[in-house]
Amino acid sequence: MTNSSKKPKHGTTRKSAKPLSRARILNTALQLADANGIEKLSMRKLALALDVEAMSLYNHLSNKEELIDGMLEGVVSEFDVPIFEGDWKSAMRSRAISAHEVLIKHPWAALLMLSRVNVGSAMMTWANASYGCLHDAGFDYPLIDHAINAMDNHIYGFTLQIINAPVSSDEYANAAGHYLPLIPADEYPHINAMATLIMQGEHSGVNDFEFGLDLILDGLERVLAAAGKVSGSPIS
Amino acid sequence: MTNSSKKPKHGTTRKSAKPLSRARILNTALQLADANGIEKLSMRKLALALDVEAMSLYNHLSNKEELIDGMLEGVVSEFDVPIFEGDWKSAMRSRAISAHEVLIKHPWAALLMLSRVNVGSAMMTWANASYGCLHDAGFDYPLIDHAINAMDNHIYGFTLQIINAPVSSDEYANAAGHYLPLIPADEYPHINAMATLIMQGEHSGVNDFEFGLDLILDGLERVLAAAGKVSGSPIS
DNA sequence: TAAGCAAACTTACAGTGTAAGCATAAAATG
DNA sequence: CATTTTATGCTTACACTGTAAGTTTGCTTA
Structure with a gap:
């Protein structure tokens, strides 16, 4: 029962030292998504980060959908x-x-x-x-x-x-000033007014x-x- | 200036009769997405529906992002x-x-x-x-x-x-009754109570x-x- | 008539998720 | 102890994706 952790319970042709696990996969996936965005997270890249082959992940997750569900659970x-x-x-x-x-x-x-x-x-x-x-x-x-x-x-x-x-909140005023000329005041007077207000720093948006x-x-x-x-x- | 519509202004190696256009592409894309869901909409399938090759779409749209932006505009x-x-x-x-x-x-x-x-x-x-x-x-x-x-x-x-x-609104009561046993009343009493209410038809959800x-x-x-x-x- | 150009085409590439099957070694069973 | 089972890794392969690059065609304009 009490086997030291990080030791595989079953055989494998492992490349990396640490054994894979659902928790380790989800953790790494979460970090990668935080760092690079979810659209850059592929099964292959995730596997690479875990020093493992892509298909090995499928021993712990039935598909990518399940991976994402698990990641969301973590959140x-x-x-x-x-x-x-x-x-x-x-x-x-x-x-x-x-x-x-x-x-x-x-x-x-x-x-x-x-x-x-x-x-x-x-x-x-x-x-x-x-x-x-x-x-x-x-x-x-x-x-x-x-x-x-x-x-x-x-x-x-x-x-x-x-x-x-498109910009972080502290550059909102600047950005509004930049885009303001692109908003024709005759066609979209209210959007123009809103952008002006934001540019003047009177409303953060x-x-x-x-x-x-x-x-x-x-x-x-x-x-x-x-x-x-x-x-x-x-x-x- | 006044050339009858549906006739190409320039040469092409066209397969289909009707000429391609941004409007026709967006229209077809919208229909396909409505019918099959956006995740089934690929550039190739869209092209097929238009009786055209995938890359021909790129004469009217710079990329898929722009296609989707256009579809959303239509909505x-x-x-x-x-x-x-x-x-x-x-x-x-x-x-x-x-x-x-x-x-x-x-x-x-x-x-x-x-x-x-x-x-x-x-x-x-x-x-x-x-x-x-x-x-x-x-x-x-x-x-x-x-x-x-x-x-x-x-x-x-x-x-x-x-x-x-997961189910349409008129089968909500049935579905709630189906899933109710899967919600342990001791662990999640309030979710259980909510599901019970929905099952009894007293609240639609x-x-x-x-x-x-x-x-x-x-x-x-x-x-x-x-x-x-x-x-x-x-x-x- | 020749040049230019827009709009179609073909080919190709780097990537995706994952199905199918093989290899290994620990665990379970006799 | 010997054997079978099983979990977990690996390899290969497939169908599909968006799209870059280059080619062909024929209308339009000079």
Whole structure:
């Protein structure tokens, strides 16, 4: 039972010293994606980074889809799991900010999260805790579904805007000035006005994650209050 | 000058009767993507559908990226362009519903929209009109940015949830019942409860696009009212 | 009539995910 | 201890991808 780790349990024609494992593969894949972007991550390059042949990966993963699912699980596991401690709004606020930060750290992840249904244990744990937090605060389940949807759409949507922005946020004003002449004021007066404002530094265009978040949280608070008045306390 | 259309202006070694054109390529690509999904759309298959060789496409498009940008422009051009007629909320509501419906009609488009910055004329026109609508209603530009962001995140996020759902909305209750036993009630009590509710048909889990939308619109209305009281009428 | 050029074509290349099958050595079984 | 099984690596091969490079054709213009 107690065999020293890093020793293979079965035979192989190994080139490299360390044995392969699902965890080691996912870890390396995550690092490569962080460094070079997901579109540069191929099975062959991943194998190379692990000092192994491409097909060896398939002993631990059934296909690339599974690799990506595993990588996303790793990302989700970095999300802070919310806990209700009397203030659901601050719990949800922390939840959103944490997820946002993690998704910025792994810029390839947000888009992939939106393209599949994740049922890994990290995701299930996170979702369950999120639901529970709102449930404890008096939300009923349909409202919880709506609330989480609204918040998550904001998290992913806003994060993607930052990721897709052609320039980093601190050069936004400069870039707006550069592109402004390309926006005909007669055809697109409002876009032109917006760009002008950004150029003047009076509006960042990004970094207002929390404004939209509060819009949603305040809205939910009002819906919760209204529901509470009609149907009494929904706390089980 | 006036040469009858469908006749080539220059020589070629053409196989097919009709001449190629950017519009014809984009049109066919859009149809193929609608029918088979974007991941099945390759330059070769697109060329085949046009009765042409793959490389011929590159006389009209510089690369696949440009093809996809063009396809997305086609999708955006189907969005209803909002107009302010005294009621910004109903204008924004129509805007959101229209975009949502179009994105459902072209299920491959939403994810791609989130992965790039679109600066085509259809997108610019749509964005400018959207900004203008809110501007006419008294929003200042920073608030407009936040408002459009919040609404668009909802549009794309919600649409993607529907698109990614493993079953269509009318079989949701059945599917929930099928998967329910796979969700351990002790580990994930709240997810289990949610699935139970869906199975009982008391909550759809989807098709509540407008709930989240109203959450945002009502929130914006309050912010607008508050801003109006402080800074007076911001209408130019 | 000749030159220029746009739009089609052919060929080729470097890459992709992965199916099929082989080789090895540790573990399980007799 | 001898044998079989099995897990894990490797090699080869295939169908498919986007697209660079170069060629052919015939309309348009000088």
